[in-house]
Amino acid sequence: MTVTDTENTGSTEPQLSPAGNPMGFGRMLRKEDVRFLRGHGHYVDDVQLPGMLYSAILRSPYAHARIVSIDTSAAEAHPKVRAVITGATLEGLNLAWMPTLSHDVQAVLATDKVRFQGQEVAFVVADDRYAARDALELIDVEYEPLPPVMDATKALDPDAAVIRTDIEGKSDNHIFDWEAGDAAACDEAFAGAEVVVEQDMLYPRVHPAPIETCGTVASMDPITGKLTVWSTNQAPHAHRTLYAIVAGIPEHKIQIISPDIGGGFGNKVGIYPGYVLAVVGSIVTGKPVKWVEDRSENLMATAFARDYHMKGRIAATKDGKILAVQVDVLADHGAFNGTAQPTKFPAGFFHIFTGSYDLQAAHCKVTGVYTNKAPGGVAYACSFRITEAVYLVERMVDVLAYELGVDAGELRMKNLLRPEQFPYTSKTGWEYDSGDYPRALRKAMEIAGYDELRKEQAEKRERGELMGIGISFFTEGVGAGPRKHMDILGLGMADGSELRVHPTGKAQLRVSCQTQGQGHETTFAQIVAHELGIPPEDVEVIHGDTDNTPFGLGTYGSRSTPVSGAAAAVVSRRVRDKARIVAAAALECSPDDLEWTQGRWSVKGDPEQGRTIQEIAMLSHGSLELPEGVEGHLDASVVYNPPNLTYPFGAYICVVDVDADTGKVHVRRFIAVDDCGNRINPMIVEGQIHGGLAEGVGMALMQAIAFDEDGNCLGGSFLDYLLPTALECPSWETGATVTPSPHHPLGAKGVGESATVGSPPAVVNAVIDALKPYGVRHADMPLTPCQVWLAMQGRPARTDLALT
Amino acid sequence: MHRISVTVNGTTREGEVEARTLLVHWLRDSLGLAGTPIGCDTSNCGACTVLMDGRSVKSCSVLAVQADGSEVTTIQGLANGEWHPVQKAFKECHALQCGYCTPGMITAAVDLLGENPDPTEEEIRHGLEGNLCRCTGYHNIVKAVELAAGEMREAAK
Numbered sequence: 001m002t003v004t005d006t007e008n009t010g011s012t013e014p015q016l017s018p019a020g021n022p023m024g025f026g027r028m029l030r031k032e033d034v035r036f037l038r039g040h041g042h043y044v045d046d047v048q049l050p051g052m053l054y055s056a057i058l059r060s061p062y063a064h065a066r067i068v069s070i071d072t073s074a075a076e077a078h079p080k081v082r083a084v085i086t087g088a089t090l091e092g093l094n095l096a097w098m099p100t101l102s103h104d105v106q107a108v109l110a111t112d113k114v115r116f117q118g119q120e121v122a123f124v125v126a127d128d129r130y131a132a133r134d135a136l137e138l139i140d141v142e143y144e145p146l147p148p149v150m151d152a153t154k155a156l157d158p159d160a161a162v163i164r165t166d167i168e169g170k171s172d173n174h175i176f177d178w179e180a181g182d183a184a185a186c187d188e189a190f191a192g193a194e195v196v197v198e199q200d201m202l203y204p205r206v207h208p209a210p211i212e213t214c215g216t217v218a219s220m221d222p223i224t225g226k227l228t229v230w231s232t233n234q235a236p237h238a239h240r241t242l243y244a245i246v247a248g249i250p251e252h253k254i255q256i257i258s259p260d261i262g263g264g265f266g267n268k269v270g271i272y273p274g275y276v277l278a279v280v281g282s283i284v285t286g287k288p289v290k291w292v293e294d295r296s297e298n299l300m301a302t303a304f305a306r307d308y309h310m311k312g313r314i315a316a317t318k319d320g321k322i323l324a325v326q327v328d329v330l331a332d333h334g335a336f337n338g339t340a341q342p343t344k345f346p347a348g349f350f351h352i353f354t355g356s357y358d359l360q361a362a363h364c365k366v367t368g369v370y371t372n373k374a375p376g377g378v379a380y381a382c383s384f385r386i387t388e389a390v391y392l393v394e395r396m397v398d399v400l401a402y403e404l405g406v407d408a409g410e411l412r413m414k415n416l417l418r419p420e421q422f423p424y425t426s427k428t429g430w431e432y433d434s435g436d437y438p439r440a441l442r443k444a445m446e447i448a449g450y451d452e453l454r455k456e457q458a459e460k461r462e463r464g465e466l467m468g469i470g471i472s473f474f475t476e477g478v479g480a481g482p483r484k485h486m487d488i489l490g491l492g493m494a495d496g497s498e499l500r501v502h503p504t505g506k507a508q509l510r511v512s513c514q515t516q517g518q519g520h521e522t523t524f525a526q527i528v529a530h531e532l533g534i535p536p537e538d539v540e541v542i543h544g545d546t547d548n549t550p551f552g553l554g555t556y557g558s559r560s561t562p563v564s565g566a567a568a569a570v571v572s573r574r575v576r577d578k579a580r581i582v583a584a585a586a587l588e589c590s591p592d593d594l595e596w597t598q599g600r601w602s603v604k605g606d607p608e609q610g611r612t613i614q615e616i617a618m619l620s621h622g623s624l625e626l627p628e629g630v631e632g633h634l635d636a637s638v639v640y641n642p643p644n645l646t647y648p649f650g651a652y653i654c655v656v657d658v659d660a661d662t663g664k665v666h667v668r669r670f671i672a673v674d675d676c677g678n679r680i681n682p683m684i685v686e687g688q689i690h691g692g693l694a695e696g697v698g699m700a701l702m703q704a705i706a707f708d709e710d711g712n713c714l715g716g717s718f719l720d721y722l723l724p725t726a727l728e729c730p731s732w733e734t735g736a737t738v739t740p741s742p743h744h745p746l747g748a749k750g751v752g753e754s755a756t757v758g759s760p761p762a763v764v765n766a767v768i769d770a771l772k773p774y775g776v777r778h779a780d781m782p783l784t785p786c787q788v789w790l791a792m793q794g795r796p797a798r799t800d801l802a803l804t
Numbered sequence: 805m806h807r808i809s810v811t812v813n814g815t816t817r818e819g820e821v822e823a824r825t826l827l828v829h830w831l832r833d834s835l836g837l838a839g840t841p842i843g844c845d846t847s848n849c850g851a852c853t854v855l856m857d858g859r860s861v862k863s864c865s866v867l868a869v870q871a872d873g874s875e876v877t878t879i880q881g882l883a884n885g886e887w888h889p890v891q892k893a894f895k896e897c898h899a900l901q902c903g904y905c906t907p908g909m910i911t912a913a914v915d916l917l918g919e920n921p922d923p924t925e926e927e928i929r930h931g932l933e934g935n936l937c938r939c940t941g942y943h944n945i946v947k948a949v950e951l952a953a954g955e956m957r958e959a960a961k
Contacts, residue, residue, distance in 0.1 A: 029896065045838075048838075211844075690944065691938065718849060731946070732943050
């Protein structure tokens with residue numbers, strides 16, 4: 001394959017459109033910014049409908065308690081209250097429980113008992129948002145507290161309280177056991193290895209925390225029976241099917257509108273009780289009902305991410321050839337198994353944990369358990385748990401380097417897959433489509449000035465100053481399906497797209513995926529421009545409305561460009577093929593005599609004789625006699641079923657300084673070399689990388705949702721759950737290599753989650769490297785000043801529990 | 805109920821509010837100025853930042869009655885609804901993605917540049933510390949503020 005070493009795209013410089021935009025790939029300012037910059041974005045909470053009512057949810061103060069009684073009479077007597085709904089009301093409607101995305105059920109409103117702090121207990125609909133909140137105070141719930149299960153490592157103890165007493169015959173908190181790889185081959189490799197290193201590590205529970213919380217407006221028309229739902233969601237079509245299943249409303253009578261979304265990061269994939277309750281509220285009151293959660297509700301009750309307790313082992317030769325990796329995982333799934341991932345993958349894509357290395361054997365075993373915490377698990381730009389996988393292997397490689405006393409960069413270089421090994425089938429069954437890993441790592445080391453940094457570090461160590469250099473190398477796998485291997489609730493992971501070229505040559509592209517800031521209105525228009533020669537400013541991208549877009553599985557797992565982007569390319573090519581027949585009819589020649597140059601079909605050898613796509617658009621809507629079998633108009637549709645995942649990769653280097661007196665970490669530099677294949681809009685790609693790097697710094701140093709032993713969530717506000725600000729982030733240094741995907745029609749690979757997946761181990765490796773003089777080999781994230789200080793004292797804490 | 809009169813985006817607006825009504829709710833729900841979003845309710849994220857008498861405030865932490873008699877400018881009133889140099893620079897530098905923090909980030913930046921027309925990168929980062937963004941990693945926001953500062957200094961010459 002060709003590897004282009006470039007800062008921008010793999011393509012040649014395209015010509016410019018009348019508006020000065022690239023006629024295809026290249027840096028193009030975003031179309032959507034015109035509204036966002038002037039306060040004209042349209043988010044869910046901006047939806048105002050005539051007669052609309054507001055709602056609020058009463059939540060459990062306990063992590064585990066039996067509900068003895070609920071008295072709603074005082075709330076019902078409030079003059080502005082229109083409805084009060086409890087679990088008992090829902091039981092009457094057979095709506096108290098709803099299916100999760102992992103074949104479990106979740107309470108919409110608690111009936112028997114509450115299972116996590118912040119769980120939904122009652123729902124109030126009122127004239128305004130203040131009255132709805134007032135009425136919550138008037139609901140009297142009597143609880144009988146039960147012992148909570150807060151430590152995942154004790155969830156399977158014989159004396160642990162059973163959380164899911166709703167499941168008949170359930171006598172423990174076990175959810176599933178799952179494994180991948182070859183255990184026997186792995187045991188053999190370990191038995192014969194000269195060096196074996198083990199390390200326990202926790203990827204703590206974190207929360208995506210988009211700045212816009214989750215919310216919905218539900219409007220059931222009592223006359224037509226049509227339900228219209230505006231909601232913060234990344235997958236409108238999947239939501240429509242789920243609403244039909246949950247509420248029993250016929251699917252053709254449901255319209256899901258996902259307007260502008262204020263960040264998703266996986267937080268807005270699933271359906272939350274509040275969404276269902278707003279629908280119930282609208283049915284009960286006959287009015288549209290708005291529900292928007294506040295920040296604490298968002299952090300305490302909606303999809304968290306990670307919470308993986310991992311026991312890693314790595315086997316190698318004395319001279320640093322890695323032979324095998326093995327890992328046992330205890331996965332904390334919270335009170336309901338609500339992870340959002342393809343059905344056959346209960347641990348997501350975690351078994352890509354062999355990473356970017358050439359191994360002889362690998363094996364993992366994952367055990368999922370219930371605890372008294374909010375459900376979720378797969379969220380937060382994790383590419384279905386590749387985040388945990390990359391963290392595991394990249395920490396293990398550093399731990400091995402520590403034990404062998406070798407440079408972590410050299411050790412990686414020695415073990416990376418080589419370009420000639422692609423396509424490469426990993427020991428756990430993934431077929432990596434393309435890559436040149438050593439080149440990306442060399443480039444990152446070059447930008448960083450790696451050797452000079454090591455020299456500087458040595459000098460600083462002499463003076464007692466703590467400086468660390470951390471590397472991570474990641475392989476991502478994004479763009480789920482194919483549909484035969486991957487489905488969510490039985491819905492195969494393929495995406496539709498429709499393209500209509502209007503008579504005057506302007507076009508509308510309809511896609512099933514849903515932007516949450518990724519800039520689809522721009523990049524997808526660029527794809528059409530690239531394929532058809534219609535200027536991107538003449539292409540309107542329509543998305544986020546199930547009545548007006550074709551079916552598809554949505555935007556998460558970095559799948560927009562790999563799947564819907566491919567669909568947009570293929571549908572454009574279908575239009576191009578149709579245009580060829582129309583042009584041939586107009587030019588009175590055979591379609592075979594025509595050749596395509598950007599935006600125009602012309603006669604081979606006589607380029608003067610031709611028709612532009614705009615001319616063809618008018619011709620195909622006009623009175624031109626078309627050959628038999630061509631119906632006229634200029635449009636096409638497609639369902640794109642990806643043949644494989646795409647495999648972006650990258651090399652990251654982080655440089656930190658640690659204050660030896662306070663344990664405070666300063667991220668001085670961060671170098672990111674990403675290879676996501678061809679870049680449609682390099683500006684947008686870079687922006688997404690920047691964002692993911694900040695997330696990585698946040699997770700490595702600041703963010704964690706911990707709980708005390710009584711079940712209190714210790715990260716329930718932005719005062720407690722700390723996000724990186726402009727001060728914690730350096731100016732990011734980015735670079736690129738381009739290895740086009742061999743099976744994607746545009747050679748693109750997707751990039752939205754690469755940096756979130758790849759960056760946390762670089763930061764952690766840097767901090768641990770800085771602490772080497774203290775003999776620190778590992779400490780769990782987040783590496784807060786307190787945690788760093790404890791690590792320096794030789795007693796790093798468990799960061800999922802309250803410090804005692 | 806309390807009667808208030810506030811000059812919002814150059815127009816005098818009057819209303820009856822409860823003492824507890826937050827300025828951001830009055831702007832959004834009563835005046836329909838939905839361009840100012842709500843992100844955290846606890847004054848941590850800064851998405852709801854507006855200018856009150858020329859200084860940036862987080863409108864989720866200001867009562868509507870406290871704004872009585874003042875001048876409030878939201879994202880929708882910057883540059884009379886045309887393009888303020890900071891807005892232009894945000895577009896040029898790709899300093900936004902989902903757009904949700906953007907109104908607050910821009911008004912905070914306008915206040916920052918009012919106080920310090922020629923800030924260093926460090927000063928920009930300090931000045932915007934109270935505004936969270938989850939998409940951009942702040943890099944392009946800092947660049948945009950630098951660009952806008954230059955443009956505004958040039959225009960002031």
